[in-house]
Amino acid sequence: MIKVTDLTKVFPNPDGTEKTAVDHVSFEVQPGEIYGLLGPNGAGKTTSLRMISGLLKPTTGKVHIDGINVTDQPENVKRQIGYLTANTGLYARLTPHEVLLYFATLYDIQRAAAEQRVRQLADWLGMHEYLNLRCGALSTGQKQRTSIARALIADPPILVLDEPTLGLDVLSNRLILEFIRTQADAGKAVLLSTHALDEIETMCRRIGLIHNGRLIAEDELTNLRTRTGKARLSEIFLDLVGATDSVFAEEVTR
Amino acid sequence: MNRLSRINTIWRKELLDTLRDRRTLIAMILVPIVLYPAMILGSLQGFELQVSKLQQEEYTVAVLAEPVRAWLRHVIDTDPARQPGATEDMPAEELVEKAAAGELAEDEEPELTDKASPGEAAQAGVRRAPPDYNIEVIKDPNQLAARILDGSVHVGLVLTSPPPTADGTDTAEVVLYLDQTEIRSQMAASGLDGIFQRVADDLLRQRLKREQLDESFVIPVAVQQETVATPERVGGSILGQIVPLILIVMTITGAIYPAIDLTAGERERGTLETLMVAPVPTVDLIAGKFVVVALIGMLSAALNLISIGGTVYLGGLGQLLSRGGDVVIPIGALPWVLVVLIPLAVMFSALLLAVCSFARSFKEAQNYVMPVMVAVLIPATVGVLPGMRLEGPLLVMPVTNITILTRDLFTGRFDIVAILWVTLSTTLYAGAAVAVAAKLFGQEAVLFADSGSIKTIFQRRFFKRSDSPGTAQALLLMAAVFSLNFFLQQALLGGGEVGTLEYWLGIASVLILLFLLVPLGAAWYSRVRITPAFSLRGPPLMGILAALCFGLSTWILAQAWAVFQRDWLPMPLQMEQLFELMVARLNDTSPWAMVFFMALVPAFCEEFFFRGYALSGSRRTLGKWPAILLVGFAFGVFHFSIHRLVVTSVLGVLFGLLVVQFRSIWPAVLAHLLNNGIFVLATREDGLRPALEGLGYGVNDDGLPHTPWIIAAGALTLAGFLLCMLVPDRRVATVTDVPEET
Known part of the structure; x- marks a missing residue:
């Protein structure tokens, strides 16, 4: 379970000024739930996810994963989280098989168990045909599936997915979303950050809307519909942010 | 998982990744094995070709009067070194004696250069028979300098006294005018110099005979230097001046690429964030990468050394290096040099990693690496200065101590205490550098480009x-x-x-x-x-x-x-x-x-x-x-x-x-x-x-x-x-x- 309390991140600029990337954000994600984090570029989504996964230290505020404070025990927390990064890089000169085994070893998984887990993930994600090709030669969809398999190699109870379907074709897109759904149904807590409004509508019960580092709304989709009187998610956004914010309007309706 | 097995996992993966990179392989294997031998042999052969070409050219000597021309013609044509049967290595007086005794057989051809290895040929090139001379008379002495400078005359000869004779007692004075900046002028002059040397020897011998004096009369003291150093030691001392610097440059050259690739390169390709997601402390990541960089550095230096050694050995370059002296390359020292490679590689890999760790891109890292190379080469050069001894504070002087140790090992000086000092201090410095690298590598501003400016780390x-x-x-x-x-x-x-x-x-x-x-x-x-x-x-x-x-x-x-x-x-x-x-x-x-x-x-x-x-x-x-x-x-x-x-x-x-x-x-x-x-x-x-x-x-x-x-x-x-x-x-x-x- 993820519990985020008053999470804040301030970056120093070289000229001495500061930039608040994430501003007192609080939310929770329960096991079996897919929580959607929504917002335009630069809203603070990725920074929040990095703090939750222990890659960045919060300036103030806390993140608890199953009751453990991330700042206190980053290594322990990292074991609990499968984090799919936004610009996920794979070692171009290694094969997906090698990448997956490498990460399995870093998570202390024994060789035999790791091989079995790789086969299982390859079955689920349809990776067998390119398992032994170099990652540099794979298509975007194949790379993304490899990355998702990499995030799930240690079978973590918590998934943090940053734009998992970015740049994918329809088929890969559907496969990955269905896969995420089965993972949540199996009891994992899933935190999903995305631009794609239709994905959020179909996948998530509760969503959080981040704008300029702040969580401006957090509720079940049905409640948000009632509150704003709008049916479509994009209209709900515009209503919440205020239609005057043209940059944001452009971003979400695009 | 304990720390060691984790580092073990990391370095093995990094090594596999690095070895699959064509660029690393080219820098590490192709360059030393193909390029260096080709370069060394190529330039040697070019040198040899040029020397023999210059040797075969005819040079023009200018004199100021016709009688001098005739005299000079005679001197040149009767030069014993020009007679058939004279060999390159024969000393001048022996040539004179043999010519006098008519012992130079007609069929004894001088050894041809293409039979010798390039090194030997190049070495012998400067001692071969004098070139052919064309003698020209210039009436106006004022013209002489101008003619030499414009290259139409290679050397000017002015006789300021009567020509030397065996009967006389005077010294004939010969002045050779040359343009020192011109190789042809130099070769013409040195050829003439050799000829006159032989003429002088011959005349001296005749005059002594005439006066019924022994040769010892004009040589009251004969000083001779005898080296007690073994040929291995001489070879070691020559190599000891060159090899440490070669090793340092080669280690750095080999290590630079993986050092950049595994830090800044990984960051640039976006794999670093993925790696940091894994439950691995940054120090372990850097330690694993450090092992690979040090290994590649060592491997590359060793390959280079073997390749250069082979080229020198097979190409006969050894003789050139020794200038004809008695020299043996101390093969026994080579395993020790490989041992010295360890502290070298450890030191430089740690330094390079520390420097590359706060670079965000390949290009940036390359900019940081250059000053490091210069900073390392200065103390390294201090170590090869003549007279430097591995004692006192120099035992723990970073980089300098390694260069002196390498040189000492080549000359057979083997001091286990000194080796311990060098190893210990180097390990300490390298450890500190790795710690700094880990600290920099884990910085948020370094890790994520969008997490604030990199300048903030140092302000x-x-x-x-x-x-x-x-x-x-x-x-x-x-x-x-x-x-x-x-x-x-x-x-x-x-x-x-x-x-x-x-x-x-x-x-x-x-x-x-x-x-x-x-x-x-x-x-x-x-x-x-x-x-x-x-x-x-x-x-x-x-x-x-x-x-x-x-x-x-x-x-x-x-x-x-x-x-x-x-x-x-x-x-x-x-x-x-x-x-x-x-x-x-x-x-x-x-x-x-x-x-x-x-x-x-x-x-x-x-x-x-x-x-x-x-x-x-x-x-x-x-x-x-x-x-x-x-x-x-x-x-x-x-x-x-x-x-x-x-x-x-x-x-x-x-x-x-x-x-x-x-x-x-x-x-x-x-x-x-x-x-x-x-x-x-x-x-x-x-x-x-x-x-x-x-x-x-x-x-x-x-x-x-x-x-x-x-x-x-x-x-x-x-x-x-x-x-x-x-x-x-x-x-x-x-x-x-x-x-x-x-």
Whole structure:
């Protein structure tokens, strides 16, 4: 379970000024739930996810994963989280098989168990045909599936997915979303950050809307519909942010 | 998973990744195995071709009169070296004799160059038969210089006396005019020079015969140099000048690419974020990468060495290097050189990783690497300077010590103690560099381009306040100050003004600058709180008491130890004289000058640096006792003398103990001041000598203090030690690492 309390991140600029990337954000994600984090570029989504996964230290505020404070025990927390990064890089000169085994070893998984887990993930994600090709030669969809398999190699109870379907074709897109759904149904807590409004509508019960580092709304989709009187998610956004914010309007309706 | 097996996993993956990279393979294998031999052999053959071409050309000699032309023609044509059967290696007088005896057989052809290896041919090229000459008469002597300069004449010959004869007794004077910047002019002149040498020898022999004198008449003294060095040693000494630098350049060349690729490259390709997601501490990641970079560096240097060695050996370049002397390449030294590669690769990989760790892109990293190479090559070059010996402070001088060690191994000088010193100090420096690399590598601003500017890592205002410097920071500063201190002291000694007031003022300035201002500046910049970092708290009464115990007694024990040590580690006379000279002039001045230069300034500056900055930094990660011992030992090493190492190290440990136990630097300053002060004043009539003698203190003929005094001093030191140990241990709150964003 993820519990985020008053999470804040301030970056120093070289000229001495500061930039608040994430501003007192609080939310929770329960096991079996897919929580959607929504917002335009630069809203603070990725920074929040990095703090939750222990890659960045919060300036103030806390993140608890199953009751453990991330700042206190980053290594322990990292074991609990499968984090799919936004610009996920794979070692171009290694094969997906090698990448997956490498990460399995870093998570202390024994060789035999790791091989079995790789086969299982390859079955689920349809990776067998390119398992032994170099990652540099794979298509975007194949790379993304490899990355998702990499995030799930240690079978973590918590998934943090940053734009998992970015740049994918329809088929890969559907496969990955269905896969995420089965993972949540199996009891994992899933935190999903995305631009794609239709994905959020179909996948998530509760969503959080981040704008300029702040969580401006957090509720079940049905409640948000009632509150704003709008049916479509994009209209709900515009209503919440205020239609005057043209940059944001452009971003979400695009 | 334990740390070692984790690092093991990481480095094996990084090695696989690196070895699959075509660019690494090209830099590591193709360049040494194909390019170097091709380059060396190619340029040699080019050289050879050029030499033989120049050799076959006909040169023009200008003379000023027709009779001279005729005479010169005759001299050139009858030159014994030009006669068939003359061989390249035959000395001039032998040629003359053989020609005179008609022994030069018609069918004995001179050895042709294409039968010899390129190296031999190039070597022989300069000693072959003189070229053909075309002689021209220029009537106007003023024309001569212009004609030589425009190249239409290669050399001018002016005979300022009658031509030499066997019957005469005079010296014929021949002046050769040449253009030294022109290779053809040089070759023409040196050819003529050789011819006249042979003519002179021949004439001398005839004149001596005429006068019925033996040849020994004109050679009253014959000096001959015979080397006692074995051919292996000669070969080793030649290689020892070249190979260390080649090794350094090759190690760096091999390591640069993986160092950049595994840090900045990984960051640029976006795989770093993925890797940081795994539950692995940054230090382990860097350690794994470090292993691979060091391995590749070593491998690349070894391949280069083998390739160059093979080329030199097979290409016969050895003879060229030796200039014809008796030289054998010491094959036995090669395994040792491979051993030396380890500290080399360790040192440079750590440095390169540290530098590349805060680069965000490949390009940026490349920019950072260049200054590092230059910074490394300067101390490396110092090491190959002739006359440098691996002793004293040079044993622990970064980079320089490795170069000298490599050279020594080549000449068969094998000193296990020196190897240990070099290995230990290098490991320490490399460890510190790896720690710095890990610290930089894990920085958020370095990790994510969008997480604030990279400048913030180095700007003062972004350092987090802390109570002590980082351990790596402290170690690196020690290494830097050590090198600077050595070179500045050498410069002062080299001034020839040893022992003058100016010299002592210089020493004091160096101490104040390096040991006081540098650590204070470093602490200020990294926002380390001065008071806790330098333990500036007022001393407790017990601390002053303990300091008095040490300060009043240690100088006697040091004196006794010095006498005892003299039996098994005698001080070289030269060093003793230098030391006496340094002190002698101060003896003429007031005792206060002596106390100022030899006690007050060192006590303050050295304590601030060692027991202040270095101790609080090392303590942070090493713990109390390892830190006290390390800093104490470093203090000993900083005194640049194996003869003072034991005493100064022990003193360093005692002073460190004072500071740690009483959490104040002042007891250490006091003890240091008393120890040095009493020691220098004890022998002075206008100092403490009368007072000490009044108390019954004295030394025997060896300089050993009287036994009761030694016993009393030992007891007092022990009392001081017990006072220190009575203080209950306090846990020092550890502070989180600097630098860090605020």
